[in-house]
Amino acid sequence: MRKVAIIGDNFMLPSIFEQKLIEHCDEELDIKCLTQDWPDVPMEHGYAVEGMDGLKEYMGTAQEIVDFIGDSEVLVTHLAPMSRSMLRQLETLNMIAVSRGGPVNIDIEAAKECGVRVVNTPGRNASAVAEFTLGGILAETRKIRVGHEALRKGEWRGDLYRADATGRELNEMTVGVIGYGDIGKRVVSLLRAFGTHVLVHDPYIQLSVDDLKAGVELVSFDSLLERSDVVTIHARVTQETTHMMNADAFAKMQPGSLFVNTARGPLVDYDALYEALHSEHLGGAMLETFSVEPVPVDSELIKLPNVTLTPHIAGASIKTVTYAAQQAAIEVNRFFNGMDPINGK
Numbered sequence: 001m002r003k004v005a006i007i008g009d010n011f012m013l014p015s016i017f018e019q020k021l022i023e024h025c026d027e028e029l030d031i032k033c034l035t036q037d038w039p040d041v042p043m044e045h046g047y048a049v050e051g052m053d054g055l056k057e058y059m060g061t062a063q064e065i066v067d068f069i070g071d072s073e074v075l076v077t078h079l080a081p082m083s084r085s086m087l088r089q090l091e092t093l094n095m096i097a098v099s100r101g102g103p104v105n106i107d108i109e110a111a112k113e114c115g116v117r118v119v120n121t122p123g124r125n126a127s128a129v130a131e132f133t134l135g136g137i138l139a140e141t142r143k144i145r146v147g148h149e150a151l152r153k154g155e156w157r158g159d160l161y162r163a164d165a166t167g168r169e170l171n172e173m174t175v176g177v178i179g180y181g182d183i184g185k186r187v188v189s190l191l192r193a194f195g196t197h198v199l200v201h202d203p204y205i206q207l208s209v210d211d212l213k214a215g216v217e218l219v220s221f222d223s224l225l226e227r228s229d230v231v232t233i234h235a236r237v238t239q240e241t242t243h244m245m246n247a248d249a250f251a252k253m254q255p256g257s258l259f260v261n262t263a264r265g266p267l268v269d270y271d272a273l274y275e276a277l278h279s280e281h282l283g284g285a286m287l288e289t290f291s292v293e294p295v296p297v298d299s300e301l302i303k304l305p306n307v308t309l310t311p312h313i314a315g316a317s318i319k320t321v322t323y324a325a326q327q328a329a330i331e332v333n334r335f336f337n338g339m340d341p342i343n344g345k
Contacts (some may be wrong), residue, residue, distance in 0.1 A: 001030040002336060003092075005072035009036040009059065012078035012099050016321055020329035021076065027336050034068050036060055038079055042294065055081050058105035062086050069093060074335070076328050077105075084110035095335045099124065099324035102236075108345050118345045119331040123182035124324035125315030130186035132314035133232055133262045134194075136286035137175070140258050141230065142167040145308045168229070171195030176228030178221070178244075179235035179263070180205045187234060188216060199224045202235075225252040232260035233267055247272035256283040262314040265291045274301050282306075288314045 004021065008014035014033035021029060036059045043057045051062060058081035065080050066089050074095045075082070082096060084107050095117045098106060103120045111118045139145045143160050150157040159165055175191050177184050180202040188211055191198050198216045200207060201224045207216055221244075225231060231253060235241045245259070246269040253259070259282055261268055270291045276282045284306040293312055295302055302309055331341055 002027045002074065003030045003072040004032075004074045004076060004332070005069045006031060006033045007036060007060070007065065007068065007075065007077040007080040008033065009038040009078055011039060011316065012321055012324065016325045017076050017099075017328065020322070020325040021332060024326065024329040025333045025336060027333075032068075032072070036079060043079060044081075051085055052081060052083050054107060055083060056104040066090060074332055076332065078324075079105055082106045082111065087111060087114045087116060095119070095332065097328040097331050099328050101125070103345060106345075111345075117335060117341060119328070119335075119341045119343050120345060121324045121327040122343055124327065125317065125320040126182035126186050128317035128320050129183045129234075129262050129314045130190055132288065132310075133183075133187050133234075133260060134190050136260050136262060136288065136308060136310075137170070137230055137232065137258070139308045140260075140284045140286050141170065141173070169194075173197070173229040174199060174227055175230045175232065176201065176219075176224035178202070178224065178231065178233040180207070181234065181236070183263075184234040185211075187232060192216070199228060221249075222252060225249055226254070228257060229254065230258045230260065233263050235263060235267060237264045237266045242266050243269045245269065245273070247275070250276035250282065253282060255281055258282065258284050258286070260286040262286075262288040265289045265293065270301060274304070277301075277304050277306055280306070284308070288312060 006014045006017045008017055014035055018031055038059045043059050045056050059079035066086050071092045076097045078099045087110050098120045101122045106118055174197040176199040177187055178201050180200050188198050192214050199219050201221050207218050286308040288310045289312050
């Protein structure tokens with residue numbers, strides 16, 4: 001019997017992890033499960049907790065996690081932390097499968113030093129985020145949010161049918177997509193289906209043949225900003241991309257254009273975004289992630305009348321849960337059979 005500890009939560013359900021492990025693993029398994037309180041309780045950040053330096057977006061204390069894992073050979077988790085000191089206490093632990101695109105809750109270097117394999121599930125929510133992005137764009141471009149908020153107040157905005165007030169169709173617009181990874185590619189594909197003219201900026205890729213044939217253009221950052229009616233960002237957070245959407249970037253966008261962020265808060269200077277929206281240089285924004293989460297209730301940004309706001313839920317879908325659990329289970333089975341990981345860190 002191979003001992004496996006599952007630490008899930010109210011999104012990545014331990015029962016789904018267990019089901020997929022049983023389906024995909026050739027070995028007999030001794031499984032134990034723990035359910036954490038996320039998303040009902042916020043995550044921790046390692047830089048604020050002694051002994052968890054460098055870990056981000058995790059759930060649970062070091063001692064409770066170590067005690068639960070015990071003599072398990074494999075840990076399958078979503079948010080459980082794993083620091084250097086924790087790894088040193090878990091002598092039988094040989095593998096960690098993290099159902100996230102980026103395992104920021106794990107000390108990867110320490111795991112390597114301890115001989116513990118770490119795998120992740122990149123692209124797990126790419127489809128969900130891409131669909132959500134299109135929904136956010138449509139909420140702004142077709143005045144869905146404006147009409148909804150007015151009706152909530154008892155106002156019938158028949159004037160939104162006026163030619164000078166109504167929305168625009170995606171097939172008459174240019175949308176700029178920053179980042180051409182798993183999510184960016186899916187966003188481009190969906191936009192193409194609407195007949196949108198699509199611009200892409202990503203200095204580290206080449207466009208697919210299908211996208212090139214469909215008229216998608218790979219352009220510079222400045223060109224994308226200057227030519228797009230809508231700018232949507234899907235880059236990873238790096239030193240290079242942090243605050244890439246700043247005051248200069250917003251100033252280069254077309255007057256009245258829209259900005260969409262379903263990626264990460266650090267990509268955006270939110271003070272600069274507030275000024276661009278408040279001054280109405282930008283016509284509106286759809287914001288799914290923020291510089292501080294949860295967003296403070298007194299934030300000036302959330303009081304603006306020209307933004308659609310959601311609480312970092314773009315990646316949340318049932319398919320995300322089942323797909324990520326399946327990918328983790330496949331990796332565990334490969335480990336048991338002495339095979340190289342598909343997505344090792």
